[in-house]
Amino acid sequence: MKQARKPDLTAPRFRLPVYNTLNKDCYDHIRKEVPELRELSDRQIKEFLTDCNGLIWESVIELRDGIELPEQLGTVFIGTCQPKVRKNVDFKKTLEFMKVIQHRNWESDNYIAKIFYTNYSSKYRFKHHELWGFTPIRQFKRAVARTFPENWKRYMMIDHTLKISALYRKQKAKEFAIRKTKEQLQNYNDLEI
Numbered sequence: 001m002k003q004a005r006k007p008d009l010t011a012p013r014f015r016l017p018v019y020n021t022l023n024k025d026c027y028d029h030i031r032k033e034v035p036e037l038r039e040l041s042d043r044q045i046k047e048f049l050t051d052c053n054g055l056i057w058e059s060v061i062e063l064r065d066g067i068e069l070p071e072q073l074g075t076v077f078i079g080t081c082q083p084k085v086r087k088n089v090d091f092k093k094t095l096e097f098m099k100v101i102q103h104r105n106w107e108s109d110n111y112i113a114k115i116f117y118t119n120y121s122s123k124y125r126f127k128h129h130e131l132w133g134f135t136p137i138r139q140f141k142r143a144v145a146r147t148f149p150e151n152w153k154r155y156m157m158i159d160h161t162l163k164i165s166a167l168y169r170k171q172k173a174k175e176f177a178i179r180k181t182k183e184q185l186q187n188y189n190d191l192e193i
Contacts, residue, residue, distance in 0.1 A: 002100040022046055057140040061147055064154055066116075074119030076134065078144060079158035080111045107149035115144060118164040 027042045037045055056076075059067050066077020083105065093101040105112060117134030136144075148155075158167070 004094045004098050004100050076117050078155045079114050080155045081114050081158050081160045083112050108152040113144050113148040
């Protein structure tokens with residue numbers, strides 16, 4: 001086993017900038033777009049949005065194929081993946097034993113959960129769709145981490161080296177072949193040469 005070094009706790013840290021999307025302008029825009037919410041306070045609107053998002057991520061956890069987001073924004077689903085090749089270090093145990101110790105995911109047979117977002121299959125494509133991203137909230141990530149070891153076989157197995165758009169392309173090709181075969185069988189006449 002490789003020896004571990006104790007980290008310098010007084011060293012400077014890098015933190016990603018945090019952007020809050022729920023600000024005064026956002027609340028005003030929501031009130032303008034949805035007249036039913038005009039009488040609600042900012043706090044009530046935030047609670048309403050949090051509850052709606054909670055229903056969405058609970059549905060993603062429950063349904064194997066995930067869900068389509070409203071307004072044709074894309075699809076969110078959970079996939080079962082092989083872990084990355086690089087080491088996944090358990091820092092608490094590493095500091096305790098001063099040896100590099102890795103997380104091994106014994107409950108899920110060394111598989112990990114990933115939350116996938118794709119807008120490749122949207123019925124109506126929108127401008128710059130490839131620039132859209134998805135960052136799940138902390139409650140969603142923790143709920144997935146809590147439920148995944150119990151139900152890890154339920155979710156789709158995804159190759160960690162494959163793009164999700166390629167999976168959708170393959171699925172659409174299969175559906176097209178099945179549909180074409182059905183059409184040919186309906187129009188088939190064995191007496192016609």
